Amino acid sequence: MTRPLRVGIVGAGPAGIYAADLLTKDETLAASGTKLSIDVLDKLPSPYGLVRYGVAPDHPRIKQIQGALHKILDKPEIRFLGNVTYGVDLKLEDLRRHYDAVIFSTGSDRDRPLDIPGIDLPGSHGAADFVFWYDSHPDVSPEWRVDGTSVAVLGAGNVAVDVARILAKNADDLLSTDITDNVHQGLKAKGITDVHVFARRGIAQGKFTPMELRELDKQPGVEVIVYPEDFEMCEASLAAAEDSNQVKTNVKILQNWAIREPRGEERRLHLHFLHRPVEVLGTDRVAGLRTERMELTGDGGVRGTGEFVDHEVQAVYRAIGYLGSPVADLPFDEERGVIPNDGGRVLDMDDQPIPGVYATGWIKRGPVGLIGHTKGDALETVTNLVADRGSFAPAEAPEPEAFTALLAERGVPFTRWEDWQRLEAHEEALGEPQGRKRIKVRSREEMTRIARGEA
Template identity: 45%
Template sequence: MSPARRVAVVGAGPAGLYAAEELARQDRHDVHVDVLDRLPSPYGLVRYGVAPDHPRIKSITATLSRVLDHPRVRFRGGVALGADITRQDLLDRYDAVVYAAGAPADRRMDVPGEDLPGSCSATSFVSWYSGHPDAEQPLALDAARVAVVGAGNVALDVARVLARPPEGLERTDMPEPVLAALRAGAVREVVVLARRGPRHARFTPKELRELAGLEGVDVVVDPYGPDLAEARAGDRTAQANLRVLAELAGRPPSGAPRRVELRFHARPLRVLGERRVTGLEIERTQDGPGAPADDAGERTVLPVGAVVRAVGYRGVPLDTVPFDASRGVVPNDKGRVLDVHGAVCAGEYVTGWLKRGPSGVIGTNKLDSAETVALLLDDLDRLPERELLGLDNLLESRGVRPVGLAGWARIDSAEQDLGSARGRDRTKIADWPTLLRLGRAPRPVRETVEEPPWPS
């Protein structure tokens, strides 16, 4: 086996942890992996992006946690690239660096009025109800009707959380202030607007069925012509979606106190209002040849008191790492980072959404990371051994106290204790001071989670 190597993975979400797993379990090289994250907690969008009423999806953390338990993997939370350490700091201290920071920013609708109070991104709304420590409540929730713009699973998640009776969320890991705001909120109707027809919707049949099955909520479908009976040949997802939508279209309203309307062929043109959102101007669209054209281009105003845009995520630049602003990704060749001239940046790699854009499901990141790590290992075969500086001494010199695995275990335990007191599995802690106090607390004499031995 070749001499011991050090690799830094920037980002502790699924993509980063899958990359760490690939590196730790292979036997071509003796690799030690530092997983760095700006947050004091791991798991990325699994923790702060998956809807709280989807515990089965969140259970993937049990698998991801085993990566952090590996003796050749260390978690270093509360360490921000660009603020606490630089790109060059990492290149001086590791044989390779894997960027896996995801796509934390949102895409915009680029329509007038988008920045009015009462208009926000799904990114900010999801972060708030998921207990992200950076998030503040983005909407007052004092409007009876809310528009959600988007045709993906995130749009349906937002609609479901807004429309669902709050008691249906009582057993989730939502922070208590979020639950209190939802209980006090006035939202009784959510209109989900999709620019194209249902054949082109990006949500999954499972999400659609979950929305359709909400107790105390009528889910209705706006008429949209022949789309109901047509799906692209061989597209099973579209066909399954259309079957669910056809069932909903034929279901008479029950008179439930809450309502979700799915409206297709509706393109937002302008968010209306002066001091806050009062409506949304929309335009009727058509999908192409064979679509009804008699009302295409018709403009109407939808009276709403809030608008949430769920039109996609995008990556953001990391320190001085090369970045393609038009695509929101780090330019790369199958995971090898490329500079502005298209040349390979030696020792730098990328995986996950920052590599390919915000597409796929959680499992897609596993294959993506495997591809990136395979190239990294090939490059290590040819990389001469060099003397590397240490990370811990650098952080100490800058007054940065990272949150290790033991610190995350304290946060994890505190959240479970909070949840147990309320009859739940967990209640998230959502404020930075408490998270850092727990994560950076002095080690007790008997620590239940040991840090692995590490080369100096």
């Protein structure tokens, strides 16, 4: 192939951007003299995906990852095209006509369901919806009522901890972040005094990181409460704490919190372990949560004790995991929320690889690991793509201009890399008078107009 290898990547979050970066660094392609032309597409006018719309606003250190992603998208071989919705503006056959290979990195954007009575009552929410709201995702409603004085968060991972922290935090403490006015006002109106986090398993099985855990205790006016009766440790739990520094640190932090004297803060964040949610109570809306006390089985698992506890709460936030959404024209594993694949090679209904079609990130392996883990995942996919490059049919219209001409013909108001930089500068200018890094533009239409210089 004398022309550049054309690769389209659907999804401009960390997984897709890391895949683009690894392609530009691939030694096999470099040794063969193969040039690259990569388009990274996203349904939003902005790049960065989860880093922009899935990380809590009071996590500036994690948001700094945007700097590294920016450098990658700045590479001459890579072109960002935003506001392009796969499955609406384009089909797979369109991508196959313009690219030699396509990588899907669409992530996980739905809450995993919890099948218990009352889970659909008003006041019962999925964490993804709440996270998208406080991160001002342009495709969700700007309105959210944070009801109740006592609320429950279900889950034992970083998302559960993030949601609990935001619910307990004084809204004014977020004014140094990039939150929009509607989020600040929505959180400022809350009357929450108690946030209860419920984990089905024990203290050694929590999936949160020590950094996330410690941040719970660094909020002015918030006291973290841990209950000594939840400190059951079986043989597997002790072994986990011995083998993993993360588990050992988490256990030590929780033990220290359990034995310290109360501080008497105005708001309390309760951490409950070995409590399995079995029913959301209420008739017209959430009025409580019933949990079953669990006990460890010795191998890291748990079993029910038959003892039930009712907790008076007025809202429930479910943070038990994310699922990917079905991707047009591709097989989908609904139970796992992923595209069926083998090492990133997308598989058809007969479990055979679809030539030239790949997946990476959470849509490939499910929502596990931290943002940095997507690098290794992308490496596997890219390595297999490079190995397969002689086996898939070349694109019929590989010229970059042919693809953007198709978008223009279909009336897609797409944004380019320089458009995003214009929008980013606008957001930074909004934040500057208040000493903030930026203030997000919330509306998709406004984002697009500003980015394209039409505002």
